[in-house]
Amino acid sequence: MMITWDLFLPFAAVSVILWTAGVAATFCNKDRCSKVALWCTAIGVIIYAVFVGGLWLSLERPPLRTLGETRLWYSLFMVVSGWIVYLRWQYRWIQVFSLIVASVFICINIFKPDIHDQSLMPALQSAWFVPHVTVYIFSYSVFGCAFLLAVSGLWQHTGKYLCSADQLVKIGMAFLTFGMLSGCIWAKQAWGSYWTWDPKEIWAAATWCAYLVYIHRRTSKSSTDSHATYRHARMSYIWLIIGFLLLQMCWYGVNLLPSASSSMHSYS
Amino acid sequence: MCLWITIYLAIALALQLAFGNIDDRLFTFPVGAALGVGALAILYVAEKEWGKSRWIKDMRSSKMACLLIALSVFACIIGGCMSANSSFQSSIPFVALLVALMVNLTLAILHRIITRHKKTDWIFIATHVGIWLMLFCGLAGSGDNRSLRAVVSANCDTTSAIDANSHTVSLPYTLRLLNFNIETNASNGSPTQYEATILIDNKPVEIAVNNPHSFNMSDDLYLMNFHRQADGIYCVFMIEHQPWKYPMLTGIVLLLIGAVAGGVKRAKPHISERIKDIDNTISTTRV
Incomplete structure (x- = not known):
């Protein structure tokens, strides 16, 4: 099955749900980094990355050309960066904000996906x-x-x-x-x-x-x-x-x- | 310090209003290079002889660097809002700002080298020398760059090109199109890649977008565009003459190495100590 932009909504929805669960789990476990939180976020990142990789294959070029495509990468990297900051300095709140930023960019891509033609x-x-x-x-x-x-x-x-x-x-x-x-x-x-x-x-x-x-x-x-x-x-x-x-x-x-x-x- | 910078930039602005943008042909070799080397020699002597004076200390300080870089941010914001053909990069205040930045940078580097500063590390030297080289090549070398356009077809030899001022320039070689290939997108017909084989003095050379032909250390030939006419394909080539190409590349590589090494280098403990100091001071101030 080819991964196209038509499948963005289910992939993004599952990822955002997992990331939200991950953030919630870090707040539940106050003492140290929760394994549940880590796994939820990691699986969310993998699912989202699979979509990006699949889109790369279906477009037959790296999905980096249009603003919509760069937003795709930004939302992925924002979650990863937020997690790195949390793991390094234990600021729980930064995950909430990085998740909000990533979700906003995902929503923009859902409602205004820009052009996604195959030509490079x-x-x-x-x-x-x-x-x-x-x-x-x-x-x-x-x-x-x-x-x-x-x-x-x-x-x-x-x-x-x-x-x-x-x-x-x-x-x-x-x-x-x-x-x-x-x-x-x-x-x-x-x-x-x-x-x-x-x-x-x-x-x-x-x-x-x-x-x-x-x-x-x-x-x-x-x-x-x-x-x-x-x-x-x-x-x-x-x-x-x-x-x-x-x-x-x-x-x-x-x-x-x-x-x-x-x-x-x-x-x- | 702020006052002197204000006066300096006010003079630059007045000159801009009086004379308009700088004509970079004024700095054609050897003038640009001589001015650059001369300025470097003066700054070396100034740092060596009067390095402890307040003036020189101020001119190479981090505070001065902050001020000048902040002014560069401001200048770029203005330039970014202007129309593309306003050539803000050639305006006298902007060039004056870059010259001031170069003076600050030169003095900072020379100070580290001459005094064998205890904080001197190779990352500092690589990043600062890299930026210095890039600025120097951009300023002193701007007058030496030349861009020509040549239209080449299979019908006849091309022996001349057009410069930026629409003057015809004779080429020291002949160009003729031998073959042209184009790949198009099946969905909309737009070109996805095109390449040409041309004869340069009867020697075949393949050129494509992102794959220029290098004549020598300073001249490169680029395939820029193509036109279909009734009598065949006409390819537009750009001949770039940039004698400062490799010094500029050296600057880029140095900055790249310095920036990446700086990014992976572990922070010194005193940085966190600084934050504690700040927080302590804040708490003391609040009490």
């Missing part, structure tokens, strides 16, 4: 296509978790999430940089230039620089100063939020701008 234009037929897009989307999910920590830190007026945010930004930045630079090398191969200041590239540069500001703020002397106050933490959180908003602009917001029509990154 010549420029996209490159060995760089899959690593470039998946790595980018994974970094988006990691920064999504950092964004949730920043909002929570601002809400609770505490700097205690900065340490976790540092780790997430470090990992996210490694993936984001890999995504951006692999894109540069691919662009040279396909279009003749590493960087052309295309609208998408400008927003990608803005996003990268925003997280770079965060890293420099966190490694500067003032952040190690024992007199550093919540004001420093607040500004760092604000930069995480700015970075995440710019990331949304780079991902799909740029398509709403008039300049998008001339972008070389318009595939959907």
